[in-house]
Amino acid sequence: MQEQQLEDEDSLVEYGFRRVIITITAVLCALLEIVDTTIVNVALNDMKGSLGATLTDVAWVITAYAIANVIVIPMTSWLSKQFGRRNYFATSIIIFTVSSFLCGNATNIWELVAFRFIQGLGGGALLVTAQTIITESYPMAKRGMAQAIYGMGVIVGPTLGPPLGGYIVDNYSWPYIFYINIPLGIIATFLTIMYVRSPKYGEKLKASQVDWWGIVLLATFIGSLQFVLEHGQQDDWFDNSLILTLSITSFFGLILFIWRELVYENPIVNLRVLRDSNLRVGTIMTFILGFGLYGSTFIIPIYTQSVLGFTATDAGLLLIPSSITTGIMMPIIGKLIQKGVPQKYLVTAGFSIFFIYSVWMYLEMTPDTGVEHFFWPLVVRGIGLGLLFVPITTLSLSTLTGKDIGDGAAFTGMTRQLGGSFGIAIITTMISRWGQQHRVDLIPNLDPTKFNVQQRIQSLQHMFMGKGFSVNESLNKAYELLDLSVTKQAVVLSYMDIFLYLGILFLLCVPFVLLIKKGAGKVDMSAVH
The missing domain is CATH 4.10.860 (DNA Excision Repair, Uvrb; Chain A)
Structure with a gap:
């Protein structure tokens, strides 16, 4: 029975032109899904204006998509078995594409939120299924490289969203961030029906047996x-x-x-698979990877726009060097895994490099930090992410066999998304709370009896008087500017704290890597579903 299963799985391996087409299709679908999680962030303001919505209402555009996404990911393995992988994948692309068109044509905010939820249901399936299709299309010896190719889409996607969204919003209008999915979705659907094959799953469940x-x-x-x-x-x-x-x-x-x-x-979700110790440890590491990936992708554009005054497009473009570095790293990591370099060492190096990146950002942050100060730390971030994604994925699934691998892949996909959600929620809260605390701590330094404070107030007052304001108006404006300066300093200090604690979190992950069983990492990924 097991030999028959392995034979069926080996029959899915593709070569030459077919494998190239299948790889392009799967990576395109993974990119479509992930770019769409971040592309709307820079368009919320325009949506708010044109749809007459409040900021709280328009935040649902992100929330609805994220909720649908994270609900469907753990169900993907089961749904693939029920309907056949090719059918399920093609249907998901069609749902995603049609709902993208409907999102662009929404006439009010709640229509847009409803269509975004449907888009999220279609999109959630694309990630895990794309990973499975790529993996099974490559022979066993090249599966590390297959994970690297898939990883390029997953890691690069979140950073492509903001600059692409910023460019579209600045030059066209917000519906076009959805319309660009339509031609790509049509091509992906056609290629999936033409080239992707489904494994044999056996008997389907009756409606009464469904969980x-x-x-x-x-x-x-x-x-x-x-x-x-x-x-x-x-x-x-x-x-x-x-x-x-x-x-x-x-x-x-x-x-x-x-x-x-x-x-x-x-x-509907096989929890018994978590008895595997490597998957348990891998799940924790994947959660923290999601925390770091989505958290740092979220924090940098917010910091550069709110503190440094960057435009949405410039803030998005800042992350491009990191994405390019990760893209370059992925095939290199794939080759290293193929040559037998233990993933344990790669993951340890990845967490250590992410620690260095976080501490570097902590040291670089000031109210006057420029683009040149971000470049090299973000390149280091790209190297760290490259060293983490593929090794963690393969290590998590390394001691699973047969159909358990598919359930393990669904867990890692879900925990990466949840890690990102926890990361953004915690970071947002900490920036707000710590910013208030730092402000309270800084205010006593503005003692009007101190000579240097008096000098600062007088120089600001004279500056405003030189612009034609009266003595009293100039004094009030001097106090306002000083207050703004304190607030800005407090915000910068809160961002510094975030990066310091992120770095410590990644450093604390290194002992978890040591819990991985010896000899793990030669993952038989043939049964990922």
């Missing part, structure tokens, strides 16, 4: 958690009754979901 309660509990637990993470800071966390209610709902939803999946004969 409907598992689906409901998963959606309740993940959906509530994602909402809490997206809206917690702006709604003042547990002081808000809705956030508190959804937090309790998410907690009990998780408990019931775990119980249901462990006792049901045909679970």
Whole structure:
């Protein structure tokens, strides 16, 4: 039976032109999905104006997509088996493409939010399924390289979104960030139907055997958690009754979901696969990778725009060197894995380099930091991400066999997304809270009895008087400018703290790498579903 399964899986290996086309199709779909998670960030202001929405309303454009995304990812393995991978993949691309058109044509904010949710349901399937299709199209000896090619899309995607979105919004209008998906989606659908093949899965479940309660509990637990993470800071966390209610709902939803999946004969998510120690450790590392990847991708554009006054396009372009470095690193890492370099060493190096990047950013941050100060730290970030993504993915799945590998891949995909959501939520909260604390700490330094403070106020007052303001007006403006300066310093200090703690988090991951079993890393990825 096992020999037959391996034979079926080997039959999916492609060569020559077919493999090139399948690889391009899968990477294109992964890029479409990931770029769409970040491309809307720079267009929210334009959406708010043209749709007559509030900032709270327009934030749902991101939240709806993220919730749908993270609900469908753990179900992808099961859905592929039910409908056949090619059919499921092609249908997901069609859903994603059609909903992109509908998003661009939305006439009010809640229409857009509804279509974004549908787009997220289609998009969530693209990531894990694209990884599986690429992996199975390559022979066993080249699967490290296959992971590297897939990883280029996953790592580069989040940083392509902001500059691309900024360019489209500055030169056209926000609906075009959705319309660009349509031709690419049509091409990807056509190529999928023509070239992608499905493995034989055996008998499908009857409707009565489907784990409907598992689906409901998963959606309740993940959906509530994602909402809490997206809206917690702006709604003042547990002081808000809705956030508190959804937090309790998410907690009990998780408990019931775990119980249901462990006792049901045909679970929607196979939790028993977490008995594998390497997957457990890999899941933690993937979560932290998501935290660092999405967190640092989020924090840099926000800092450069709010503190340094960059445009949306310039802030997005700043991340390009990091993306290019990661893209260059991916095939190199794939080759190293093929040559037998232990992933344990690569992951340790990746976490250590990310620590160096974080401390470097901590040291570089001032209210006057320029583009030239960011370039080399971001190149170092690109090297660190390159060293982390492929080795962590292969290590996580290295001691799994058969169909368990597919369930493991779904876990790593879900935890990477959740890691990003936790990262953004925690970073947003810390910037706000620490910024307030630093301001409180800095205010006593503005003692009007101190000579240097008096000198500063007088020089600012004379500057405003030179511009034609009266003595009293100039004094008030001097105090306002000094207050703004203190606030800016407080914000910079809070960003410095974020980078320092991010660095410490990555350094603390190194001992987890040592928990990986000896000899792990030669992953048989043939059964990823």
